Amino acid sequence: MQLSLIAIGTTSQPWVKDGVEMYNSRLSRYTKYSYVETPNLKGKHAKADPARMMKEEASVADKHLQGVDHLVLLDEHGPQMGSVQLANHLQGLMNRGLRHTAFLIGGPYGYDPSLRERAHATWSLSKLTFPHELIRICAAEQLYRAHTILKGEPYHHP
């Protein structure tokens, strides 16, 4: 099963890039995987009108969702899973014969309704609100960790 992690907007912090890149590189050894950051929106309205911004973000994200047959929105109000539960959940998706699962990390204001309608599931990393940039590192690490759990490798010791 192909995996994608799609983040809305580019990262400005070098440490975020480096952290995500470390886990992306590890994860790529386990599965067909792609990480995408969508370009930042331009124009004055971007910060002034969150609804319009989220609509445009959804339209940009759409280009990366071709062929995706299972879409998960990362959303702090969604259900939480432990790391082993996440690993088992991914295994379940593979067992169902899904071909391409994408995890989407929204921008600072959340998701356009069109993306919520399209999504098959939501997933919360924590009850805490984290910056959408830091979430990228956490999500990439968990996807990597899940694969080490499925392979029975010693990276994960809870």
Added chain:
Amino acid sequence: MQLSLIAIGTTSQPWVKDGVEMYNSRLSRYTKYSYVETPNLKGKHAKADPARMMKEEASVADKHLQGVDHLVLLDEHGPQMGSVQLANHLQGLMNRGLRHTAFLIGGPYGYDPSLRERAHATWSLSKLTFPHELIRICAAEQLYRAHTILKGEPYHHP
């Protein structure tokens, strides 16, 4: 109230240092705050004997706990809080007249029993298991976020 964030063991990843440093520097503008990483233990037994390693880690951590009247262990099995709840919790500690609260992030194998006995509370950032290095960035960010919430500043929008 003075705050400390104490992490067991030094960070080898530059991006972890940079991430923690970004939030440390922001948080220092709000309160008397110190961030400490304890030196890595030397000797062959370190990795071979987790119980002994945790005992030595506790003895090293002890040096940084002088004057601390409220100790919180970060522990994935502890209770979770949302970010606003954490902010209110910190305010509650200040209202009780506590002078120095320390948050402790254990090493990869967890905590020596002596530290568990000494702690006043545990706090879980997430049901997920994260690397103890990544937890440093997450914890520093949440302590910073809590202070922006208490000041009514626009950083936090859930």
